[in-house]
Amino acid sequence: MTTPPMTEIPSQYDPAATEREWYERWLAADAFTAQNARSRRAGGDRDPFTIVMPPPNVTAVLHVGHGLNITVQDVIARWRRMRGDETLWLPGTDHAGIATQNIVEKQLARDGQTRFDLGRDAFVARTVEFVADTGGSILEQLRSIGASCDWTRTAYTLSPELSVAVREAFVQLYERGLIYRGHRVIHWCPRCLTSLSDEEAEHAEEMGSLYHVRYALAGERGKWLTVATTRPETMLGDVALAVNPADERYASLVGNAVVLPIVGIEIPIIADEYADPAFGTGVVKITPAHDPNDFEVGKRHDLPMPVTMTAEGNIDNVTDADGRVPAELRGVERFAARKRIVAMLKASGALVKVEPHKHAVRHCYRCGTVVEPRLSDQWFVRMNELAAPALEAVRTGRIRILPERWEAVYVNWLEGIRDWNISRQLWWGHRIPVFYCEARGCVTVSRDDVTECATCGGPVRQDEDVLDTWFSSWLWPFSTLGWPDTTAPDLKAFYPTDDLVTAPEILFFWVARMVMAGYAFMGEAPFHTIYLHGTVRDTDHMKMSKSLGNGIDPLDVVRLYGADALRYTVISGMGMGADLVLDPNNLERSFAPGRNFATKLWNIGRFVLTKVGDEPVLALEDIDDSRLTRSDRWIIGRLNTAIAECDGALGPPRPGNGAWSQGELHAGMRLNEYSETARRFVWNELADWYLEAVKGRVGVDGDDRDVARAVLVHAFDAALRLLHPVIPFITEALWQRLPRRRAKDSPLLCTAAWPAVERGRAGSDEFERIRECVDALRAMRAEHAVPPGRMVHAVIVTTAMPELYASEALLIGQLARATVAVGGRVDGPAVHALLPDGSDLVLSLGGLVDIEQERHKLSLELEQLTLQLGALRGRLANESFTARAPVNIVEAERTKEREWSVRADALRKKVHSFGEKT
RNA sequence: GGGCGAGUAGCUCAGCUGGUUAGAGCGCCUGCCUUACACGCAGGAUGUCGGGGGUUCGAAUCCCUCCUCGCCCACCA
Numbered sequence: 001m002t003t004p005p006m007t008e009i010p011s012q013y014d015p016a017a018t019e020r021e022w023y024e025r026w027l028a029a030d031a032f033t034a035q036n037a038r039s040r041r042a043g044g045d046r047d048p049f050t051i052v053m054p055p056p057n058v059t060a061v062l063h064v065g066h067g068l069n070i071t072v073q074d075v076i077a078r079w080r081r082m083r084g085d086e087t088l089w090l091p092g093t094d095h096a097g098i099a100t101q102n103i104v105e106k107q108l109a110r111d112g113q114t115r116f117d118l119g120r121d122a123f124v125a126r127t128v129e130f131v132a133d134t135g136g137s138i139l140e141q142l143r144s145i146g147a148s149c150d151w152t153r154t155a156y157t158l159s160p161e162l163s164v165a166v167r168e169a170f171v172q173l174y175e176r177g178l179i180y181r182g183h184r185v186i187h188w189c190p191r192c193l194t195s196l197s198d199e200e201a202e203h204a205e206e207m208g209s210l211y212h213v214r215y216a217l218a219g220e221r222g223k224w225l226t227v228a229t230t231r232p233e234t235m236l237g238d239v240a241l242a243v244n245p246a247d248e249r250y251a252s253l254v255g256n257a258v259v260l261p262i263v264g265i266e267i268p269i270i271a272d273e274y275a276d277p278a279f280g281t282g283v284v285k286i287t288p289a290h291d292p293n294d295f296e297v298g299k300r301h302d303l304p305m306p307v308t309m310t311a312e313g314n315i316d317n318v319t320d321a322d323g324r325v326p327a328e329l330r331g332v333e334r335f336a337a338r339k340r341i342v343a344m345l346k347a348s349g350a351l352v353k354v355e356p357h358k359h360a361v362r363h364c365y366r367c368g369t370v371v372e373p374r375l376s377d378q379w380f381v382r383m384n385e386l387a388a389p390a391l392e393a394v395r396t397g398r399i400r401i402l403p404e405r406w407e408a409v410y411v412n413w414l415e416g417i418r419d420w421n422i423s424r425q426l427w428w429g430h431r432i433p434v435f436y437c438e439a440r441g442c443v444t445v446s447r448d449d450v451t452e453c454a455t456c457g458g459p460v461r462q463d464e465d466v467l468d469t470w471f472s473s474w475l476w477p478f479s480t481l482g483w484p485d486t487t488a489p490d491l492k493a494f495y496p497t498d499d500l501v502t503a504p505e506i507l508f509f510w511v512a513r514m515v516m517a518g519y520a521f522m523g524e525a526p527f528h529t530i531y532l533h534g535t536v537r538d539t540d541h542m543k544m545s546k547s548l549g550n551g552i553d554p555l556d557v558v559r560l561y562g563a564d565a566l567r568y569t570v571i572s573g574m575g576m577g578a579d580l581v582l583d584p585n586n587l588e589r590s591f592a593p594g595r596n597f598a599t600k601l602w603n604i605g606r607f608v609l610t611k612v613g614d615e616p617v618l619a620l621e622d623i624d625d626s627r628l629t630r631s632d633r634w635i636i637g638r639l640n641t642a643i644a645e646c647d648g649a650l651g652p653p654r655p656g657n658g659a660w661s662q663g664e665l666h667a668g669m670r671l672n673e674y675s676e677t678a679r680r681f682v683w684n685e686l687a688d689w690y691l692e693a694v695k696g697r698v699g700v701d702g703d704d705r706d707v708a709r710a711v712l713v714h715a716f717d718a719a720l721r722l723l724h725p726v727i728p729f730i731t732e733a734l735w736q737r738l739p740r741r742r743a744k745d746s747p748l749l750c751t752a753a754w755p756a757v758e759r760g761r762a763g764s765d766e767f768e769r770i771r772e773c774v775d776a777l778r779a780m781r782a783e784h785a786v787p788p789g790r791m792v793h794a795v796i797v798t799t800a801m802p803e804l805y806a807s808e809a810l811l812i813g814q815l816a817r818a819t820v821a822v823g824g825r826v827d828g829p830a831v832h833a834l835l836p837d838g839s840d841l842v843l844s845l846g847g848l849v850d851i852e853q854e855r856h857k858l859s860l861e862l863e864q865l866t867l868q869l870g871a872l873r874g875r876l877a878n879e880s881f882t883a884r885a886p887v888n889i890v891e892a893e894r895t896k897e898r899e900w901s902v903r904a905d906a907l908r909k910k911v912h913s914f915g916e917k918t
Numbered sequence: 919g920g921g922c923g924a925g926u927a928g929c930u931c932a933g934c935u936g937g938u939u940a941g942a943g944c945g946c947c948u949g950c951c952u953u954a955c956a957c958g959c960a961g962g963a964u965g966u967c968g969g970g971g972g973u974u975c976g977a978a979u980c981c982c983u984c985c986u987c988g989c990c991c992a993c994c995a
Contacts, residue, residue: 011954203992210995229995242995276994284995293993360992373993405922409990412921416991504990539929541988561957572943573930577923579988581930588957589929593943596957603955610954672932676942691954782961788950817952817960 008737009609013602015562019729023143026732031081031750032148034088036493049085049653050497051077052477052527053149054510055157057096058131059103062141064536064544065503067554068580070147071567072533073501075671077148078725079650080498082754088494089148090480092155093136097469098192098366101428104130120427127428145554145563146728148750153490155480157472158430165479166430166472167447169521174445178382178520179422185288185295186421188374189364190313190334194425195378197468198418199508201362201371210280210357211342214350215241215258218266225250225258225269226352228280230359231290232345233315233338235260236324237308238267240286242297245271247282261350262341263324272297289319289375305375309334313372334372379423379432379465387414389519390512397660399515401530402669403577406504413508420513422468429466436461474513477526484521497527498654504532504577528655531669534579541581552584557591564727565594571726572675597679598730601723604687605734608716611698611709617739618710620758627703630808631693632711634767635686639715640757642681646722647757649674671726678722686715689771692815713738718755770808777816792818 026032038044051073056066073089081087104127105115115123139154155162173179187201188194211232214224225241238260243250250269257266274297275284288298288305298305307319315337317325329337345351362371391414393399394407401407423432435444437453437460444454453460475483477497482488496518500511511530518526535543538550545551557566569591574580582590620636628636649670656664690712697708717738724731728750735749746752777792786792813820 009954227995231995274993274995279994287995291993291995293995296993359994403923406990408922412991507990535989569943575932578931583930589944592957596943599957600955603958605954607954666934670934676932680942687954688959778960782949788952788960 009606011606013562013599013730015564015598015729016559018733019144019146019558019563022729022732023146026148026748026750027151029748029751031748032089032150033152034086034150034494036086036489038086039493040086042489042493044086044493046084046086047654048494049077049080049087050494051089051499051501052480052497053089053091054500054502054506055092055094055155055473055476056138057099058093058135058138058156059096059100060093060138061546062138062554063546064552064554064557064582066138066142067145067557067566068533068536068570068574069501069503070142070145071570072531072671073499074145074147074567074728075571075725076499076501076650076669078728078750079754080653081148081751082721082724083653084753085653086493088150088153088490090153090155090494091139091142091147091149091151092476092480093139093157094469094473095131095156095158095429097424097426097429097466098194099469100127100131101426102192102366104428115427123427141555144558145566148728153480155476157469157476161482162472162475162479163430164447165475165483166467167433168484169471169475169517170433170467171445171447172521173381178385180380180382181377182380182419182421183375183377185290185292185373185375186378187362187371188311188376189367189369190311190372191367191369192364192426193311195374195376195421195423196364196371197421197470200365202365203360204363205358206361208357208359208361210355211345212281212352212354213261213345214352215261215285216350217253218257218259225253225283226281227283227285229285230357231338232341233334234287234290234308235285235341236263236315236329237287237289237306237321238263238285239288239298239303239306240268240270240301242270242272242275242284242286243282244273244275244277247275247277249277249282261348262326262329262344265324270297270301270303272300291373295375307375309372309374311374319375378421379434379463380419380421383417383419383516386516386520387417390414390515393515393519393525397655397665398658399525399528399530400655400660400665402532402666404666405577406507406530406532409504410507410512414512420468422471423463423465424468425464426466429469430472432463432465432467434463436463470509470513473510474517475521477514477518478522495522495526496524499529499531500527501531501533503535505535507532528660529669532577534574534577536580536582539581539583541579544582544584550584552582552587552590557587560587561591561595562598562729564598564730565591567594568597568675568727569594571671572679573672575672576670594727597683598727600683600687601727601730601734604682604691604716605737607691608712609734609737609739611694612713612739613709614739617713618706620710620714623707623710627707628711629693629697629704629707630767630770631690631811632707634765635690635711635715636758637765638681638685639718639755642677642685642722643718643755643757645677646674649677675723675726678719678726682719682723686719689767690715693767693811696811696814720749721752721755724749724752770812773812773820774815777812777818777820781817788817792816 034048035044036042038046039048040046041048053073054069060066077087077089101115104123107130108114108118108126118126136156139149139151142149157166170179187196187198189196208230210228210230212226212228213232213235214226217223217225227241229235241258243254245251245254251271253269254271256269258269259265260267270286274293275282286294286297286303288295288303289307290309295305297303304320306321306324308315308317308321308325310316310318313334315325315332315334316330317323329340332340342351342354363369364371391411394401394410401410433446435446435450435453436442437444437456437458439458440453440456442453442455442458444450444460446454449462450460452458472479477500478491478495481490481495483491483495485491500514502511514526518524536552537543540550542548542550554566569582570580572593573582584590625633649668651668652664653668655661694708694712697704698712699705717735720731720735720738724735732749735752781792809820812818
């Protein structure tokens with residue numbers, strides 16, 4: 001035997017050093033850089049496979065949610081890369097309009113400044129500087145968890161290139177009549193001082209109050225209508241009371257007027273379907289400037305629309321208010337004003353009662369402030385036309401959504417889609433490419449900045465507002481590939497992309513809009529699979545977040561246990577679409593599965609590498625079947641099964657025929673099943689059984705040693721390939737030490753070929769019989785507390801596999817710590833020949849009948865066996881063996897409880913007797 | 919108010935289109951430092967598969983109903 005290169009294989013795996021080293025070597029080899037020329041779409045010979053990363057906010061700090069999202073994508077990307085696809089995983093960041101602006105504003109606030117103190121240009125400059133300083137560091141952090149992104153193509157939503165795309169998209173939609181300026185009530189955040197889209201104004205159930213207020217009928221002393229409202233502070237902007245036209249209680253009053261309390265002016269009573277007779281008193285106050293429904297009512301009835309609240313949320317005479325707001329309420333913050341107004345109503349006797357009332361209140365998704373409906377001018381995208389193909393795509397299977405249940409959510413949203421408010425009153429973002437002519441009010445919408453009006457030549461000023469952040473991200477799958485240059489090589493080679501992996505929270509914000517943009521600008525779906533993974537939660541099932549302080553820093557996990565441990569834990573612990581629960585207070589326990597597995601794999605590697613040595617290893621295909629042992633055939637068979645199961649759990653990678661077929665629609669992407677299958681193969685099959693079985697063979701020079709080495713290397717090599725997408729670092733580090741690799745193979749595991757099922761090497765299940773023997777013997781040892789140092793001498797009688805090799809009897813003995821003689825027939829001469837000298841114990845197991853297939857024969861077999869045992873007993877008693885050491889026979893019995901059991905008393909006696917020997 | 923999901927071993931979860939003694943990891947118990955691995959090995963215990971009904975030869979798996987959580991959507995003031 002050669003001296004194993006022990007020095008090269010540290011007994012302790014060092015993730016930190018290994019991971020750093022290999023990530024750098026992957027980068028140095030350009031392993032993650034996609035080549036557009038090799039894409040089949042560009043005349044190359046490889047199928048392209050593209051994932052665009054959901055761009056994290058440029059200011060984001062890595063948290064475990066990113067860790068999950070990135071790991072899922074990386075597993076897929078690495079898998080496809082190994083399958084030979086020209087794989088592009090495109091990374092990038094999002095400028096994150098409101099979020100980033102808020103951060104910089106907070107910095108300013110520490111110096112007692114606001115953005116208005118700086119002015120627009122200085123503020124934007126400062127934000128650019130901030131982003132350049134600290135922004136994008138999240139992408140650096142992604143490398144430490146092994147993300148195999150093509151960093152040469154890193155994109156940024158506010159980069160010059162993507163800004164061109166944004167403008168192009170705006171102008172195209174405008175030219176197609178799908179962008180318009182609308183005057184209506186929108187969601188307004190009084191803290192961020194901007195409008196929000198419907199999606200950005202999130203509902204939250206709150207306990208509020210329903211205030212019942214009397215509005216006196218004009219000219220009729222002592223008569224009034226009672227109105228129920230949750231927001232009494234808006235009453236200063238009331239312009240009417242509405243009742244349902246079918247409501248007989250109030251029919252006679254329609255056309256009359258009431259006196260608006262506090263303000264003292266008269267407002268009409270109108271009839272409108274909007275008023276629900278069943279709610280409250282059936283009378284609703286109409287405040288067109290501060291409620292979207294009331295706005296619609298106001299338009300129908302041509303009512304005035306006084307604005308009585310400032311952008312900051314203070315009560316005041318703002319627009320068309322005609323001095324409605326009395327001096328004492330002017331400038332009062334809206335919730336303070338609510339209290340003051342309620343008090344005033346109470347004092348005047350107009351307040352009838354206050355009821356507790358649960359209702360949903362909208363909040364700003366960035367800062368949590370209660371959103372205020374507010375009348376203003378905004379730019380909108382007309383969505384109906386855009387939504388149609390996005391709906392069709394899912395209905396026809398052009399796009400699939402996993403898990404399936406989200407499909408209904410997606411469809412439901414698109415069917416009820418409303419126009420998208422895309423203008424934001426912010427400074428950080430893509431400025432709206434609309435130019436207004438000062439003099440005549442002409443509107444110029446332009447791809448380029450203009451200084452003079454296109455129609456009248458007069459001086460122009462650009463719209464002050466910027467675009468919703470999502471207006472740049474919805475273009476991401478193609479803007480990052482070179483659009484609007486439709487001849488861009490990347491666009492040609494990699495669009496449409498393949499999988500989109502993200503969390504369900506942004507299904508509407510981003511995913512559905514990307515589908516719409518894909519059809520609107522590229523005429524094609526941007527991807528064929530939407531994979532929505534779960535959320536990381538703590539043990540109380542609270543979503544992990546920095547603000548709650550229950551987060552896990554992935555970098556801590558990497559530092560303590562390595563990126564592989566993090567990745568394996570996350571992938572194996574998460575069923576499709578299911579949340580992942582981890583304990584932030586016990587990282588050791590949370591990540592034990594990954595850490596333990598990585599260590600196990602390292603030790604398997606140490607074993608394989610030291611046993612195999614440095615000499616060349618035969619290729620499996622050069623070994624004739626007849627030279628393989630039962631264990632060889634078994635592990636090859638198990639490997640084939642594992643490969644097939646992994647393929648099944650992961651694939652298909654893309655629809656076979658343009659659209660997903662019924663059979664494919666919900667198949668694949670079971671990453672946890674894939675990782676579990678690979679783990680089972682490596683740990684429970686390769687390590688637990690094959691390694692043990694091969695130990696005796698690799699130590700003895702000769703032909704069989706070469707066979708064993710070849711099979712061992714083959715199986716381990718394939719295992720490393722299978723596992724590489726989940727635990728890339730440790731597999732690469734081990735794979736590089738394997739003695740022989742096929743010449744045609746990549747020098748790096750990360751670009752090496754995915755293993756294929758070996759045809760014509762059908763595994764035999766005979767080794768399963770051997771495992772049964774070992775299991776039975778081990779169970780007996782344990783049950784009867786046989787001391788560890790004591791051998792059990794056993795005869796195994798098997799009818800299932802009468803021609804067991806002597807070497808395999810030896811193997812069974814090794815695995816079960818027994819000396820084993822095997823005979824096909826109890827009374828056959830072979831048994832006698834094989835019985836070891838000086839046996840302490842003859843343990844005869846009942847015939848190893850394949851119960852599954854021969855259940856019907858069982859009773860017969862048992863009958864015969866009994867006879868045979870009797871014969872053996874007799875023979876042993878009076879012939880050659882009597883002269884030897886004590887020989888006892890423990891008869892096996894089949895019971896319902898256990899396949900194999902022995903008469904305990906008989907064995908125990910024996911244990912005593914051999915306890916004195918060795 | 920509408921829609922959806924979950925409730926399986928002490929904990930976190932797998933269990934696909936119904937079929938032999940319901941699985942994994944972690945934890946727990948017993949015994950082992952067996953020269954790859956104690957982050958390990960061998961053996962073991964633990965489940966009225968949320969409750970109740972139904973279909974079926976047979977259900978954790980299909981149907982109904984109830985209970986408990988969670989999520990999404992929503993212009994009832």
